Amino acid sequence: MKIGLKCSINEGLRQFMTDSAMNDRIDNKLSARHEIAYRDDEIDLPELISLLWKKKFRIFLATLICGCLGLLYAMTAPEQWTANATIYQPKPRDTLELDRLRAILDIQGLVGTKSNSAIYNDFLLEFKSYNxxxxxxxxxxxxxxxxxxxNLNSLEQQKLLRTWSEWMKISPEDKKGGLPGIHLSFSFFNKTDVLPLLTGYIDYIIRLQSKELFEILEDNRSSQIESLRLKVKLSTEDAKRNLAREIEGIEYSMSIANAAGVSKPLENFNYGDRFPITLGKDALAKKLAILKSLKIEDYMPEVMELKVQLNRLENISFNNMKLMPFSYLDTPSSPLRRDKPKRPLIVILATMLGGMLGIALVLIQHALRQEKRTLTSGYEYQPEYAKAS
Structure with missing residues (x-):
């Protein structure tokens, strides 16, 4: 009996000692795990610098690759060159010929000559027109x-025209209004072609404006000429009728004077007759000879005035007129530097991006390893914890 009781007591003490040792081991494992987790949450700057130094070849390789790619892009990217010009409203010397023509047309009564400001504004509108x-x-x-x-088809050509047309730009020289003038520019991928294309388009718009303006003036002149020709025709016909009627009346008066025996002018004779004979036969004969020798223009001077006006209009020519709708504040010039690509900037940015990418990859790889190490520590502990349970 005593022996059985003693064995039970010894067995209980041994079990108690075993549980105590197990609990101590569990506490040690938990402390170690929390310490590892705490260290993972901290940023150890010396360790980080040491890590980056150890992986410097990877970082250098990523930097070199990105730098080479940036250099390749910078050397193969399409170039863009821009020609510029600045214009302003025309000065008097630019519109001298047009002002003279406008004065002549005003005298002739022709309309359709726009003001210099209107011509300048029309140029700006025509310049920005996509058509x-x-x-x-x-x-x-x-x-x-x-x-x-x-080998572009029609649709591809339309897309190309849309793209190139966006390179032709017009904008105020100073958007805040501090500087006068309008800025004209054109960008192109070939340096030698960009200036001729800009100046050619400016000349093209000037030709369009000149053609439109002179067509309007020509239409007005043609209309005025037709009107004057009709007036000359009608006035000439009226003059001929009046002259013929007057000659016929004088012939009747001569017949009456001859029958009356009146050769000399009559004094103090006022006989209201349709065919007067007061001048006498001799004077009437002289008057008749003069009337028959007169031209229509001499008989009716208004016809001569209309013909002179008509001749002036017919002699007006617009062929040699030169229209200049603006003045240059800055004449078109060849670009001194390209707009795109900025090769040094591209290489520098690509190199910096490569360095940052290399560092990021090293840090991500290190973080994944740390996470894996933490998970592995947790898995080693789990079987013992389960056994203790």
């Missing part, structure tokens, strides 16, 4: 060569 830009580009050798070399 004008498209029509002009289709006439250039640059467009024709590009279409031929790339």
């Amino acid at each position: 004008n830009i498209s029509d002009y580009l289709q006439t250039t050798t640059q467009f024709e060569d590009y279409v031929k070399n790339n």
